[in-house]
Amino acid sequence: MPFVVGSTPAFAQDYEGKVISEVRINGLERVSEQLVRSQLEVQAGQSYSQLAISRDIRRLYDTTFFNSIKGDVTASGDGVIVTYIVDEKRVISEIKIIGNDKIKSRTIRAATTWKEGDTFVEEGYEEERDAVLKLYQSKGMPNAAVDIVVEEVGPSRVRITYMITEGKKAKISSLSFEGNERLSDRKLKKGMETKRRWWFLGGKYDESKFESDLSKVIDKYGDVGRMEAEITGTEMTYSENGKSVDISVSVVEGPEYTVATVEPGSNEVYDDDEIMDITKTKPGEVHNKSQVTADAEIIEKGYTSSGYINATVEPQVTLDKENKTTHVVQQISEGDLKYVKEITVTGNETTRDDVVRREIFLNPGERFDGSLLEASHRRLESTEYYDAIRFSTQDIPEDPRHSNLLVDVEEGKTSYFNFGAGYNTEEGVGGYTELRFNNFDIANWPSFQGGGQQLRLRVALGQRRDEYSLSFSDPEIFGYPLLFGFDIFDESYDYDNGGTDYSQETQGARIRFGKVLSPYNTARASLGYANVNYSDLRYGRFSPYYEYIGGDSTISTVWGFNRTTVDSNRDPSTGARHDFQIEWAFGGDNEFWKFDHDSTWFFSFDEEKKWVFSVRSRQGIGGAMGGSEHIPLASRYFAGGSTTIRGYDARDVGPKEPEILGLFGDDVSVGGELRLLNSLELKYKASKFFRTYLFMDSGGVWLEPGDFDPGDMKYSIGVGLGFDIPMMGPIRLDYGFPLNPDDDQGSGKLHLQGGFRF
CATH class of the missing domain: 2.40.160.50 (membrane protein fhac: a member of the omp85/tpsb transporter family)
Structure with a gap:
């Protein structure tokens, strides 16, 4: 830390031994005088000592509150007056970020070194600006501009405002890979959401999607036995005008691994042969990461369909790096065989309970069946009454053989008044108006909702076809x-x-x-x-x-x-x-x-x-x-x-x-x-x-x-x-x-x- 002592009169040594009549402190704004005096050795009534003043200045610098400190001494009668002249450091009281739409403020704050409560260092201006520009460049926006405004908002306090003009994102001109031999660029790009632009379409860079795409690349190598593949770096090269970017991804593929052994673990309900018969990963084959995961899902589905609703299967893969082989264990936690105790429906503020229950293929007292739960979920979705449907189970501590089935729904819009126009090469131009109730209840006056019935009134007039119809259905x-249900109709066709x-x-x-x-x-x-x-x-x-x-x-x-x-x-x-x-x-x-x-x-x-x-x-x-x-x-x-x-x-x-x-x-x-x-x-x-x-x-x-x-x-x-x-x-x-x-x-x-x- 630099140590700067203010100059004292050349004849200060002439005051040595004289009595100090007063100690003054000038320049304080934010720092309390009591705090400063607590650091001073020099006190009124003492004999003047140049060395004591120097020690005081060093201690005051150690507090980190000041940019500069000077000690001054003047004669006053038979004694002297000692004055400490300080220049306080400015503190950042607030940081504001304006103009950022595509990058969150917390992400920008994390990229900068200035923090609220820290000392403001004016020399860090360019460093802070460059940090923000580099962040935007890494997000595919090389055309961003940043201005930093510093305002005095109080004694030794400043407000810093980052004023950002984001500009347009650069479009991806090319996406390539380096170091890949086993998989071609085309195969690695397949399935990626990050794509180069095609004419004026597409090509936008999205960092979260790009990171997800890089994970997909590693997964693809895992599907061809390259268990140690890794992304070693990505390089973005922008055009001079900043409107396009070339992305290059460096990969190390690693050696190819084959499967040495495959076996289930911790299974008791089903024996090894029964489990292995429904899986596809076999010893001697090139290790396929996706297939190992799919096998785990098949095993787990078999358990849940048999009533073991809490069963989980986690594939554990051990690498033998010396022999370049893998040992796969499908680790199974079977849980207990469960039966349905009660079915509880929540979230249905409009729809009657029985309307939800009739779409569920399980009843209290029956064994849980995962496949029937999936089918029930599809049935509930097909009604189009709900925006979201969630199934869960609730264990009963005093009854380990039973669990409750919890069905939570978020009701959506089910009544529609539509009108529109269309064209069909067989029927020509036409228009229609339609009143449709998908969750109708003819007995629930005056709302007429929640009974799971369907009512539709439709009028369509067209170039070749006219239609008037009324339809009603109760499941x-x-x-x-x-x-x-019933239908009444009057149609004509030319x-x-x-x-x-x-x-x-x-x-x-x-x-x-x-x-x-x-x-x-x-x-x-x-x-x-x-x-x-x-x-x-x-x-x-x-x-x-x-x-x-x-x-x-x-x-x-x-x-x-x-x-x-x-x-x-x-x-x-x-x-x-x-x-x-x-x-x-x-x-x-x-x-x-x-x-x-x-x-x-x-x-x-x-x-x-x-x-x-x-x-x-x-x-x-x-x-x-x-x-x-x-x-x-x-x-x-x-x-x-x-x-x-x-x-x-x-x-x-x-x-x-x-x-x-x-x-x-x-x-x-x-x-x-x-x-x-x-x-x-x-x-x-x-x-x-x-x-x-x-x-x-x-x-x-x-x-x-x-x-x-x-x-x-x-x-x-x-x-x-x-x-x-x-x-x-x-x-x-x-x-x-x-x-x-x-x-x-x-x-x-x-x-x-x-x-x-x-």
Whole structure:
């Protein structure tokens, strides 16, 4: 520490031995005079000593309160007056940070050395400024500017304000790796959220995402046996204008490890062979970190599905660095077999308890089953009543065989008034208004909420289609586990595109029943009445449609079975959907039967489930009964368009007849009694709101089942884009290329489905 003593008169030695009449202290502002005097050796009444003053100055410097101290002595009568002249250090009383939006204030404070309560050192100005600029540069913002303002706010007290202009973040121009041989740059980048810009899109640098991406890189090396891989450094090189940055990541891959042994640990309920049979990691293979973790999850799921709800499995991996092998132990804590004591529901301020409970596949007294809890969670989510659903268990100390199941929900918005507009290549432009209650209770006046019923009133008016409808559903009618619902509808459709040309008006009603058979299976039945009128048949009785119109009214019953094992109803990645339906029209003016099948399988190829391949197969067959000659036009099968075979016009695939007496004029589609449809689709989930698609469709329609000929099948391929925009709804855009079109079916077709909610 520098030691500076103020000069005293050259003749100070002439005062040696004289009596000190007074000791004065000048320059104090913040430091108390009492504190200073407590450090002084020199006192009034003593004999003057130059050495004593020097010692006092040293002690005052040791307090760290002063920048400089001088000792002065002046004659006063027969004695002398000693004066200590001090210059106090300034203290930082407050630090303010202004203009920072992208970096939190506490992060900036941690990067600087000035702290509130510390001594203000003016020489540290540039060092503090550079520290903040370096912080911003490390966050991808090299264009930031920092000004530091120092204000006097009191005696020897200052306020420091960092005034920051953050500027725009630099876009990532390139991302590369150094030192990697086992895994290419492309493989290391796959799955990273940090990406270089593409034209004017993307390329933003986010430090938290980048740190997470570096962890993913280490995990990828763990999947190929490089258990000692590490990131040794990252380097960011900015362009001269600071608008772009090149990122280079240095890695050391390390040696490859293979699995020497795999075994479970601490298991008693199941023996070693039973556990190892359901795992995939085997001795002699290259160590795969992700697979070892997945094995632990499979084992744990097996335990929880068997009632051991507190079971945990932790993979313990030991490295043999000499032999470059790993020893894997799936360490199991089994816990006790548990049964359900009580089910407690919380958070449901509006929804009745029984509405929540009926979606849970466990009952008091039954053994806990983790798979049933997962299915119950999916069921509760599918109601769309709740923003969040949490399951937990509560042990009962006095009853170790039982635990309580706690279900906590956060209720969301369930009543909607929507209106909007949309466009569909089959239906044209249209608008609609809809009042929908998803958690309706017809008996709960005046709120009419919380009963788990659904009520919908809808009016839609469009270029080709108009609809007026009222629907009601109660999943448990009168407390019985049986769905009841009804629909009343009035619809009209102008078929003036593709292969058809007429208008159809349908009025009717139906009652519906449904039963949940298991977590994945449901059955349904309905009884309906429909009255159909046709108009705008260009040639009236001479139109080929006239033969297939049938009578006006139809009374029919429908029986169906559905099995669903998908991981998400809204956007599935794995699992399957199967639906079987039989319709029997036995009353009114028409008698016929129909059988329909629709199955879709979903397969995911990566951990993030961004790539999803689906296979869909649909078949429909029917025939007339009793006094009817054909299935009526309104119930016949058609194909072509956005929902069947893309690349072809709506209803333009299948049997056709000339529009005048079946002998002259343009060919028009008359539908059939047999339809086969198949689709293959590859989906890439580019983001939460954006999807891309590749697809192949095939199918055909035959006038009667006996006319089936595989050579009549039509095929198409195409690409698609999907958008799921909040508050607007899903939009799907496909372009299909027909592979074997007829001469009048063109070379391609754009299909658009979507709309906007307001």
